[in-house]
Amino acid sequence: MGYEALDFYEVDSLLSDEERMVRDMVRDWVDKEVIPNIENACREGVFPDEWRAALGEMGVLGAPLKGYDCPGLSYTAYGVICRELERGDSGLRSFASVQGSLAMYPIWDFGSEEQKNHYLPKMTSGEWIGCFGLTEPDYGSNPGDMITRAEEMDDHYLLNGAKMWITNGTIADLAVVWAKLNGVIRGFIVEKNDPGFSAPEMKGKHSLKASVTSELVFQDCKIPKDRILPGVKGLRGPFSCLNNARFGISWGAVGAAQSCFHSAKDYAMSRIQFDHPIASYQLVQNKLAWMLREITKAQLLAYHLGKMKDVGEWIPEHISLAKMNNVDVALEIARVARDIHGANGILDEYPVMRHMANLESVKTYEGTHDIHNLILGRHITGIQSFTREI
Amino acid sequence: MNIAVLLKQVPDTTAKITISNGKVDENNVSKWSMSPYDEYALESGLQLKEVTGGSLIAITCGPERTKKMLTDAAAVGADKLIHISEDKVLDSTQVQKLLAATVEKSGAEVVLCGKQAADTNSGSTGPGVAEILNAVCVSMVSEVSINENNFISTRPSNSGAEKVSSNGISVFTFDKGISELRRPNVRGIMMAKKKTIETIKPEEIGLEIENSDRITLQSQNSPPEKEPGQIFEGVENIPEIVSKLRNEANVI
Numbered sequence A: 001m002g003y004e005a006l007d008f009y010e011v012d013s014l015l016s017d018e019e020r021m022v023r024d025m026v027r028d029w030v031d032k033e034v035i036p037n038i039e040n041a042c043r044e045g046v047f048p049d050e051w052r053a054a055l056g057e058m059g060v061l062g063a064p065l066k067g068y069d070c071p072g073l074s075y076t077a078y079g080v081i082c083r084e085l086e087r088g089d090s091g092l093r094s095f096a097s098v099q100g101s102l103a104m105y106p107i108w109d110f111g112s113e114e115q116k117n118h119y120l121p122k123m124t125s126g127e128w129i130g131c132f133g134l135t136e137p138d139y140g141s142n143p144g145d146m147i148t149r150a151e152e153m154d155d156h157y158l159l160n161g162a163k164m165w166i167t168n169g170t171i172a173d174l175a176v177v178w179a180k181l182n183g184v185i186r187g188f189i190v191e192k193n194d195p196g197f198s199a200p201e202m203k204g205k206h207s208l209k210a211s212v213t214s215e216l217v218f219q220d221c222k223i224p225k226d227r228i229l230p231g232v233k234g235l236r237g238p239f240s241c242l243n244n245a246r247f248g249i250s251w252g253a254v255g256a257a258q259s260c261f262h263s264a265k266d267y268a269m270s271r272i273q274f275d276h277p278i279a280s281y282q283l284v285q286n287k288l289a290w291m292l293r294e295i296t297k298a299q300l301l302a303y304h305l306g307k308m309k310d311v312g313e314w315i316p317e318h319i320s321l322a323k324m325n326n327v328d329v330a331l332e333i334a335r336v337a338r339d340i341h342g343a344n345g346i347l348d349e350y351p352v353m354r355h356m357a358n359l360e361s362v363k364t365y366e367g368t369h370d371i372h373n374l375i376l377g378r379h380i381t382g383i384q385s386f387t388r389e390i
Numbered sequence B: 001m002n003i004a005v006l007l008k009q010v011p012d013t014t015a016k017i018t019i020s021n022g023k024v025d026e027n028n029v030s031k032w033s034m035s036p037y038d039e040y041a042l043e044s045g046l047q048l049k050e051v052t053g054g055s056l057i058a059i060t061c062g063p064e065r066t067k068k069m070l071t072d073a074a075a076v077g078a079d080k081l082i083h084i085s086e087d088k089v090l091d092s093t094q095v096q097k098l099l100a101a102t103v104e105k106s107g108a109e110v111v112l113c114g115k116q117a118a119d120t121n122s123g124s125t126g127p128g129v130a131e132i133l134n135a136v137c138v139s140m141v142s143e144v145s146i147n148e149n150n151f152i153s154t155r156p157s158n159s160g161a162e163k164v165s166s167n168g169i170s171v172f173t174f175d176k177g178i179s180e181l182r183r184p185n186v187r188g189i190m191m192a193k194k195k196t197i198e199t200i201k202p203e204e205i206g207l208e209i210e211n212s213d214r215i216t217l218q219s220q221n222s223p224p225e226k227e228p229g230q231i232f233e234g235v236e237n238i239p240e241i242v243s244k245l246r247n248e249a250n251v252i
């Protein structure tokens, strides 16, 4: 039987025809091209290049951006795309999130007209891959204290420092790098052949194995003057990118959870123990009912947030709540699904353990679970508790 | 050149089919899709259009839900969408009449369709439409191209494949073609959304359609459950397996 996405409250009936067609297109592609190949990609630790090309051909990269050949879809459609991709694999969704929300978006919002015309058409077509360098070895949740710096020289900028955990880094044609210029965070576009720049891959991940994760190293890296993003200063730059990516993740997590539910339900119906399908036992039904409940709530959160994004009435805290909640429940659903599969749950014949391991990364990146709690805590109380005098 | 492609919406091959009161319960079909052989016809039509220019007209006859399939066809490149709207229970001949009249009205010079629909598998539509149009009909083709004024189609034959040349208005029914239907993309989807679907009522093409009294579908039932497979382990079972293959399965 084919994949039937769990949609208990028929939330997808609220989508527009166009959003549904985009959903079907991506879902069909994931069924045909991703699911049959994902375990191999994970085993080899590669992001298949055909996936880059297909995402470009489908025209889903930078989904909600308008102009410069970009798709110009709704944010809700972008969410749906993330959900369908992550039903396949979180690494695949990560690729699309980074390309669209973290690399294209800052150029689209803060770039010069020349930068937009130069980069965006080739990025939406998938010809050029982008990455986003914010995190450093010593500055993860606290990027504001980053040490990567830029110096203004006569006819170029000089970058020094290192970024870590950068999705797509090694395969990227360009990196949007956040660095301090005279103490102020600015965005720079670094191209892969710029002198003094290298992007070695980080190996040995147990999670997001089909996604490339890299260091970015800048040793007296020289970039032309026209590669600074003119439109933004300070943390607002990287944070506005993150808002969009996190929004997509809140949808993506639903896809991973739907995949785990689908597998767990099928397995429970067919696995016989003590003479009956395990699905006939109350403890197992309780687990499935809990999954149904949490997925339904997560779908409603994601959908409503999509509508808020589409009308432009949202605050970052709304996104924090959805990212935090949906990834949290998806991870727990993956763990329970793994449990329902018994020993089979650890095999790559089933998607559950892969989703589970992937979601551990998703819980950490784009603001850790607890950083989002702190964001909400500050929103509720007006008191920031990220740091204090010790 | 105007190219007509006849499309039928059928329950998706992965959708669960339930029977209630001896009939397939259409309300319970979770997913409707374009019939797979029609997809090959559509892809071939799109390729013909790319070579010859002109316009691809996607035609379907069926209930309201089938319009979605026409929009899907537009997303991959169909230029004109025609929905023949008729709620009565039709038999194959009536459907063929409606389709043929619509093709005629559209001015198409070539008609492509699947060799059979994935739900009814009756395989009569293409030949029936050709008969009414007094057109050439080549069935079970995998490929159609154009060479000067002739259509060249490829179909299997006893000894391999044969190429058939035809001219004048021709109907081709597709078996599995050489290329799968292309995937839509976002740009196609956005254009498709803006495309209007022309709805045709039988009386507008000069046809009076009554509920068919010549053919009635008496009942439908699910295929019988497959018997569970037999598993043998160990060399000592070889004689028994051989005897079963010889006497029960009749394969050796």
Ligand SMILES: Cc1cc2nc3c(=O)[nH]c(=O)nc-3n(C[C@H](O)[C@H](O)[C@H](O)COP(=O)(O)OP(=O)(O)OC[C@H]3O[C@@H](n4cnc5c(N)ncnc54)[C@H](O)[C@@H]3O)c2cc1C
Pocket: A098, A132, A133, A134, A135, A139, A140, A141, A142, A164, A165, A166, A167, A168, A208, A213, A361, A364, A365, A366, A367, A368, A369, A370, A371, A374, A385, A386, A387
């Ligand atoms: C697979 C993967 C891909 C990634 N891709 C990218 C990318 O493309 N670009 C990029 O820039 N970054 C990327 N990251 C980095 C990611 O954003 C960071 O890992 C994340 O921000 C957390 O930083 P950290 O790992 O240094 O953890 P830390 O910040 O050291 O956090 C460790 C723990 O301490 C907790 N903690 C931290 N501060 C506080 C506090 N004030 N109060 C309470 N608890 C606190 C955290 O919640 C967490 O549990 C990626 C990470 C992974 C795993």
